[in-house]
Amino acid sequence: KNQVEQSPQSLIILEGKNCTLQCNYTVSPFSNLRWYKQDTGRGPVSLTIMTFSENTKSNGRYTATLDADTKQSSLHITASQLSDSASYICVVWLTGGGNKLTFGTGTQLKVEL
Amino acid sequence: NAGVTQTPKFQVLKTGQSMTLQCAQDMNHEYMSWYRQDPGMGLRLIHYSVGAGITDQGEVPNGYNVSRSTTEDFPLRLLSAAPSQTSVYFCASSTTGNEQFFGPGTRLTVL
Numbered sequence: 197k198n199q200v201e202q203s204p205q206s207l208i209i210l211e212g213k214n215c216t217l218q219c220n221y222t223v224s225p226f227s228n229l230r231w232y233k234q235d236t237g238r239g240p241v242s243l244t245i246m247t248f249s250e251n252t253k254s255n256g257r258y259t260a261t262l263d264a265d266t267k268q269s270s271l272h273i274t275a276s277q278l279s280d281s282a283s284y285i286c287v288v289w290l291t292g293g294g295n296k297l298t299f300g301t302g303t304q305l306k307v308e309l
Numbered sequence: 310n311a312g313v314t315q316t317p318k319f320q321v322l323k324t325g326q327s328m329t330l331q332c333a334q335d336m337n338h339e340y341m342s343w344y345r346q347d348p349g350m351g352l353r354l355i356h357y358s359v360g361a362g363i364t365d366q367g368e369v370p371n372g373y374n375v376s377r378s379t380t381e382d383f384p385l386r387l388l389s390a391a392p393s394q395t396s397v398y399f400c401a402s403s404t405t406g407n408e409q410f411f412g413p414g415t416r417l418t419v420l
């Protein structure tokens with residue numbers, strides 16, 4: 197069972213609409229939680245990084261939230277654009293040194309006219 | 310800055326062949342990593358390095374070797390390619406605990 201679960205697996209929305217992607221994790225303790233955007237055929241690009249003590253972090257139209265008590269994070273996209281079509285990946289960086297990132301399988305978002 | 314570069318972009322191998330995937334970064338990052346990405350699975354760590362001369366195994370290291378002779382370069386070697394190694398490979402670099410920068414990926418097919 198993946199320790200970082202994302203939902204939904206895929207999502208189609210109309211341009212201009214908002215959407216929220218979910219991430220539930222079971223791994224702990226962690227240093228930070230990250231959201232990445234991966235365009236088709238490209239490498240992931242970081243959107244936000246939140247430490248354990250942060251509740252929210254914004255990057256333009258992207259806002260990530262973190263509830264460490266329930267082990268849930270969400271990524272809210274406001275006023276979606278066609279260029280938002282991509283896979284969005286939730287990643288947890290574990291404490292303990294090394295380079296221990298646990299990746300979710302991603303939510304595939306498609307924005308249509 | 311070029312960021313993280315990977316070569317080649319595409320490669321087709323026959324079972325049993327060996328090859329090296331190249332990765333270079335020009336940001337003076339101490340951390341470098343190799344991941345593979347397969348359909349329906351999250352990125353999985355193959356090997357990583359916390360600095361020149363230091364490497365360690367990740368989640369799926371079997372069949373792969375790495376070395377880190379310089380800060381800039383972190384090549385990944387496939388010793389004897391198998392169809393199970395068909396995947397997209399990403400190299401990434403970062404400073405400790407900070408944002409990871411990923412390369413554009415190498416799409417490998419093993420026949």
